[in-house]
């Protein structure tokens with residue numbers, strides 16, 4: 323399904339991601355762990371095409387997505403929607419509009435200029451918010467919500483794009499333990515119930531162990547571990 327081949331990103335002399343390869347054969351919940359600077363964030367940003375790889379390939383369902391441009395690139399970015407540590411919502415915009423925002427790049431210029439959304443999309447956005455338990459906040463400005471709620475709005479925005487893969491860059495690093503657990507539960511459900519692949523950068527091993535079926539460990543831009551949480555524990 324997803325085939326990452328020798329993906330590399332160099333910033334000048336600093337090789338942030340160094341020939342990373344891995345394959346995802348079927349929907350999975352994958353945690354990427356490694357200390358700060360290991361290259362986790364750069365890896366996800368390359369997958370989502372927020373940044374271009376220096377070398378290597380990203381192949382999704384038999385198609386090379388490494389060098390897509392324009393509308394094709396945007397379509398890929400919907401297929402692998404991303405969520406971030408700091409949520410990246412538009413703070414003054416209401417929650418529903420934030421959820422719908424990710425669909426704008428597929429609409430006409432006019433629709434984009436005036437934020438016009440089809441009614442069915444608005445219903446779908448509210449359904450997604452409902453499933454995440456935050457529908458009551460739909461009319462509020464994003465900035466009025468707690469961090470945990472904002473991250474769930476960001477998850478809703480990702481789901482709205484009907485992604486096959488959800489990329490999460492340190493999704494719980496800014497949250498208190500209670501909200502962190504709720505957000506990880508939501509990501510787990512998105513994997514189990516919807517059959518989506520979730521790839522999450524996580525800074526604690528415990529979280530990866532608890533929620534993921536597969537753990538990829540990175541050190542200095544390289545993959546140094548790729549296996550199940552059980553293998554990680556026994557050091558196999």
Ligand code: ADP
Pocket residue numbers: 333336337338356357358359360361362363364365
């Ligand atoms: P992690 O997410 O594991 O903390 P990053 O992917 O953020 O790691 O960073 C990996 C390395 O790449 C670090 O040495 C970092 O300083 C460097 N790096 C990341 N982004 C940039 C950038 N835009 N320009 C230059 N260096 C960068």
Ligand code: ADP
Pocket residue numbers: 359363407491492
């Ligand atoms: P994270 O902790 O999520 O990896 P960072 O704080 O390392 O994020 O980086 C935040 C932003 O700064 C990112 O856009 C990253 O690409 C950029 N960045 C990181 N390291 C460098 C660097 N050495 N030089 C320039 N930009 C960098």
